Amino acid sequence: MRQRGRPRVAVVIFPGSNCDRDALAAVEAVGGEAVPVWHAGHDLAGCSAVILPGGFSYGDYLRAGAMAVHSPVMAAVRRHAEQGKPVLGICNGFQMLLEMGLLPGAMLMNRTLRFICRDVHLRVERDDLPLLAHLRRGQVLRLPIAHKEGNWFASPGVVKKVENAGAVALRYCTPSGELDVAANPNGALNAIAGLVNGAGNVLGLMPHPERRVRSLLGGEDGAAILRGVVEAA
Amino acid sequence: MKWDAPATVQLAVEHGLSREEYQVILAQLGRTPNLTELGIFAALWSEHCSYKSSRVHLRRFPTSGPHVVQGPGENAGVVEIGAGWVTIFKMESHNHPSFIEPYQGAATGVGGILRDIFTMGARPIMLLDSLRFGALDAPRMTYLVDGVVRGIGDYGNCVGVPTVGGEIDFHPSYNGNILVNAMCVGVARADTVFYGRASGPGNRIIYLGSKTGRDGIHGATMASGVFDEAAAEKRPTVQVGDPFTEKVLIECCLELMTGGLVVGIQDMGAAGLTSSTFEMASRAGCGLTLDLSRVPAREKGMTPYELMLSESQERMVLVTEPDKVAAVLEVCGRWGLDAVEVGTVTAEPEVVATFEGREAFRLPVASLVDDAPRYERPWLKPVAAAAETLPNLHSRDWGTDLRAMLSSPPFASARPVFEQFDQSVGASTVVEPGADAALVLVPGTSIGIAATTDCNALACGLDPENGAAQAVAEAVRNLACVGAEPVGVTDCLNFGSPENPRVMGQFVAAVEGIAETCRAFEVPVVSGNVSFYNETSGNAILPTPTVGMVGVVPEVRHRPRSTWSEGEVVYLLGPAEGELGGSRFLQIVLGLEAGPVPPVSYESERRASAAVRGLVRKGLVAAKDISDGGLAVAAVEMSSGGVGCELAFPDGVSPARALFGEWQGAFLLAVAAGDEPEVVKACAGLPLIRLGVAGGENVTVMVEGKMLLDEPVGELQRLRERVLGWLSEA
Amino acid sequence: MQVEVRVKLKQQVLDPQGEAIRRVLAGLGYAEVKQVRVGKLMLLEVAGKEEKAVRARVEEACREVLSNPIIEEFEVRIP
Amino acid sequence: MQVEVRVKLKQQVLDPQGEAIRRVLAGLGYAEVKQVRVGKLMLLEVAGKEEKAVRARVEEACREVLSNPIIEEFEVRIP
Numbered sequence A: 001m002r003q004r005g006r007p008r009v010a011v012v013i014f015p016g017s018n019c020d021r022d023a024l025a026a027v028e029a030v031g032g033e034a035v036p037v038w039h040a041g042h043d044l045a046g047c048s049a050v051i052l053p054g055g056f057s058y059g060d061y062l063r064a065g066a067m068a069v070h071s072p073v074m075a076a077v078r079r080h081a082e083q084g085k086p087v088l089g090i091c092n093g094f095q096m097l098l099e100m101g102l103l104p105g106a107m108l109m110n111r112t113l114r115f116i117c118r119d120v121h122l123r124v125e126r127d128d129l130p131l132l133a134h135l136r137r138g139q140v141l142r143l144p145i146a147h148k149e150g151n152w153f154a155s156p157g158v159v160k161k162v163e164n165a166g167a168v169a170l171r172y173c174t175p176s177g178e179l180d181v182a183a184n185p186n187g188a189l190n191a192i193a194g195l196v197n198g199a200g201n202v203l204g205l206m207p208h209p210e211r212r213v214r215s216l217l218g219g220e221d222g223a224a225i226l227r228g229v230v231e232a233a
Numbered sequence B: 001m002k003w004d005a006p007a008t009v010q011l012a013v014e015h016g017l018s019r020e021e022y023q024v025i026l027a028q029l030g031r032t033p034n035l036t037e038l039g040i041f042a043a044l045w046s047e048h049c050s051y052k053s054s055r056v057h058l059r060r061f062p063t064s065g066p067h068v069v070q071g072p073g074e075n076a077g078v079v080e081i082g083a084g085w086v087t088i089f090k091m092e093s094h095n096h097p098s099f100i101e102p103y104q105g106a107a108t109g110v111g112g113i114l115r116d117i118f119t120m121g122a123r124p125i126m127l128l129d130s131l132r133f134g135a136l137d138a139p140r141m142t143y144l145v146d147g148v149v150r151g152i153g154d155y156g157n158c159v160g161v162p163t164v165g166g167e168i169d170f171h172p173s174y175n176g177n178i179l180v181n182a183m184c185v186g187v188a189r190a191d192t193v194f195y196g197r198a199s200g201p202g203n204r205i206i207y208l209g210s211k212t213g214r215d216g217i218h219g220a221t222m223a224s225g226v227f228d229e230a231a232a233e234k235r236p237t238v239q240v241g242d243p244f245t246e247k248v249l250i251e252c253c254l255e256l257m258t259g260g261l262v263v264g265i266q267d268m269g270a271a272g273l274t275s276s277t278f279e280m281a282s283r284a285g286c287g288l289t290l291d292l293s294r295v296p297a298r299e300k301g302m303t304p305y306e307l308m309l310s311e312s313q314e315r316m317v318l319v320t321e322p323d324k325v326a327a328v329l330e331v332c333g334r335w336g337l338d339a340v341e342v343g344t345v346t347a348e349p350e351v352v353a354t355f356e357g358r359e360a361f362r363l364p365v366a367s368l369v370d371d372a373p374r375y376e377r378p379w380l381k382p383v384a385a386a387a388e389t390l391p392n393l394h395s396r397d398w399g400t401d402l403r404a405m406l407s408s409p410p411f412a413s414a415r416p417v418f419e420q421f422d423q424s425v426g427a428s429t430v431v432e433p434g435a436d437a438a439l440v441l442v443p444g445t446s447i448g449i450a451a452t453t454d455c456n457a458l459a460c461g462l463d464p465e466n467g468a469a470q471a472v473a474e475a476v477r478n479l480a481c482v483g484a485e486p487v488g489v490t491d492c493l494n495f496g497s498p499e500n501p502r503v504m505g506q507f508v509a510a511v512e513g514i515a516e517t518c519r520a521f522e523v524p525v526v527s528g529n530v531s532f533y534n535e536t537s538g539n540a541i542l543p544t545p546t547v548g549m550v551g552v553v554p555e556v557r558h559r560p561r562s563t564w565s566e567g568e569v570v571y572l573l574g575p576a577e578g579e580l581g582g583s584r585f586l587q588i589v590l591g592l593e594a595g596p597v598p599p600v601s602y603e604s605e606r607r608a609s610a611a612v613r614g615l616v617r618k619g620l621v622a623a624k625d626i627s628d629g630g631l632a633v634a635a636v637e638m639s640s641g642g643v644g645c646e647l648a649f650p651d652g653v654s655p656a657r658a659l660f661g662e663w664q665g666a667f668l669l670a671v672a673a674g675d676e677p678e679v680v681k682a683c684a685g686l687p688l689i690r691l692g693v694a695g696g697e698n699v700t701v702m703v704e705g706k707m708l709l710d711e712p713v714g715e716l717q718r719l720r721e722r723v724l725g726w727l728s729e730a
Numbered sequence C, D: 001m002q003v004e005v006r007v008k009l010k011q012q013v014l015d016p017q018g019e020a021i022r023r024v025l026a027g028l029g030y031a032e033v034k035q036v037r038v039g040k041l042m043l044l045e046v047a048g049k050e051e052k053a054v055r056a057r058v059e060e061a062c063r064e065v066l067s068n069p070i071i072e073e074f075e076v077r078i079p
Ligand SMILES: Nc1ncnc2c1ncn2[C@@H]1O[C@H](COP(=O)(O)OP(=O)(O)O)[C@@H](O)[C@H]1O
Pocket: B128, B129, B130, B131, B163, B164, B165, B166, B167, B168, B414, B417, B418, B432, B433, B434, B435, B436, B437, B438, B453, B454, B478, B627, B628
């Protein structure tokens, strides 16, 4: 049950996180109470939703997100997720959710073997979940990506499961919403840019909604996603 | 050879000191220094650290102004921008290391300039990089371009500071000596600026950050020696950057500063522990003691010589009060950083170091810093390149000429470069790379900070004084295109050997050009960097005085546009014809590197920029200044949204000068039809020509009913994208 | 003692890095190089005398952090 | 034949990745891991029967592209 006042949303800060301040500001911008939570703690400061922000936790050394998932606070994040409460992983945060097994698959290096920062178009595949309540199925979003390891991979069996379960939240697409190799920036299987878990409370995506909550900064498509998280909290 | 062995003239010379300089050292000390002391003198008296050949000339720069908080002399310049904020910025070169190992050289260049900014209490909010490479078919060149771009990206991306601008240009004079100049802009509250000062005798010296290895020993002296095969021999261990540690350092240092735990702080840059400790002591008029045995070492058996001269990255020296040491160590521990108390500030103006219980050296601060040699090197006034008789320029196929220019490296789209850089981390980037200047919001405010780097080295080679002056003028125009008013300049002066009077003459002229123009525009030079000895086997690079300019938009209400949209009216603010002297048209199309490069006409530039600035702030125009390649190239750039244009020049103009002329301080403006009256009013008294409208699939330009250009936009864009396209492939 | 951890992409996982290297080699005339797969080589200095125990611990570390079973397989060698 | 190329950072060159991994392992209780150095493992499938000739070619490739002599050293092994 929702306590009075603005919903409290935890943004976990790891050594090397660098989109944490952006996520905190974005949460506030869409009406939530943003609460910074240090990775070495053991609880989520009574927050009802969690954001794992982007960046280069532990320098992305070894594998993106691989070392961060062993931070003390992650036990609390896992419990939170397993209790069906909202969790959003952005970019490096998405990579962590994969490393933790809260979402299926793994990230390989981009097809170009290079870091890519540019706006991409994303087709919304699900709108029947609280986290995605402000999106419409088939809608095309425009958001920036900024990563070197966003090439989502899983075994054929897992890919089939993912598709059958409707676990795909966002796919890279053309401005008009078609799927097309040229519109897939990193080579991700089935152009997958975002996934949800079976219960629908854990969402991971490579693009950066927190960078697009004001038209002055290039658009507000990101606000819809963050609003979903805040209201689901 | 042992670290405490007595020095000799031979050793001094091997360290890059002259025999005369060694005699001065003997006289000042009244004794023979040991090897470690000699190494320290050699580092601090190197061109790189002492500016011994340039200092007398750099005095010509205007460095003060009503808003200047800190001019040259500190780690970076500080300027007030209102509402209690200051901006702190600097540009620095990492040319030689990047030629040896492009990836690590460029990466550690970015790391170094970031430290110069956050060491002063600022949060870095933008990075820019000004790059010069040789011909793409020169040996190793594509490898160098690729390595430098990856190095800049991997470091800045990981640290999480957006890389939002820069330049990339190509010329055979850089075949054996590329340029990598990195610029960083930060912001801080006016009352939390910190300085590199070891003040307050009794205060403690804390070493913070990565352990010290044998990296880059002699780096400072190498950056000050002509770059030849021999240099490769005495090559030190290449420094490897660790952006993760840097990111943690930034957060840790800012926390220490806001926590009131810092008296003075400085990064260990060139000549590592040596320059940081001596400079901090010198600025404070104090001295200090160091226990080198306590310095965290990465390798076994490191000597005082190595500990003092190592250039291991991601290290800081911090001064704090005795009763705050524990608190400092606690914060550093939380961030997982090594922090060790290594010494104490003393009143006696000398640095005394002990190692394994005995004195390693004792040196007077003044002799090393203040009394470092200064030279008035002989120089020859450069002769500005004159005009050459040009072939008949009537009835050419201008479309072919334009395509030739757009297919050449100097006009390559930089997209494959900057798409490897995180341009929007920080969620404050209003104008990303691709426009004339970058615009970023001060976090949590609507104050915009704009930055650009500019230098047309081709023009500087033809006429160093006017070329450098034009670089300043172009920077002012680029800022105007995003609505920003200049508040300060940093520079990175890249030249050949100062011991060559011709090169020294280029340097003196370029400094004069920058100084005069900054004075005219009332923009102070608050920081900068000189990089000499950019030459290989006697061939110097083009004189490349890179100008980095920072501007402010007090309140950003509209997102500046650099491309036009269907139906907008297109105006030329400026004369219909430009000058062909020193133009890209002569260089690329006619194969002539010929003058003259005109001087800057301050008054008209100032007025045009002011008008554009105001219109952009109101969101009334999309603006682009006319620089390299003239109006034709500016029109192509404004079409990069996929919308062409139908333009017509006034009767009687010379097609070549109208299409490809440069240097007039002109702008292209695109205006919604309804806003024309306001734009015309704002430009009253300035030359304003209505050229036509934006729209269609082609870029078309006519004069007197004759079609000069009629080219499909898509094709023109593809030509520009192709040149560096390989950079975005696996 | 010196322990060597070898982490490779699983056979069925495509390796764009290896493929890029192969193409570069082919371009330079090394046509005889038919395939390249890139992995990680981690050299650990581990305190401990008892080889079996050390190996067990390092394998545990591999499962816990050093490799990702979805895309990688690991091998621990003690020379 | 199968050829293994091992590329390591030279001993005196800093390995930030290895150090970061060591710290995390220590945090997870693997205090006995005193040092970690990360290198590249390249597994090449090379056409050719004559081991000596193949080795020579691959070593040439290592000098030319597969390693960066300024910071790395390489070793070619034919199992
Ligand atoms: N090395 C680079 N890094 C980042 N951005 C770059 C780089 N080179 C060019 N750019 C960007 O590409 C755009 C075009 O560059 P340039 O033609 O030099 O602009 P201008 O001529 O207006 O100074 C600018 O926005 C510039 O910031």
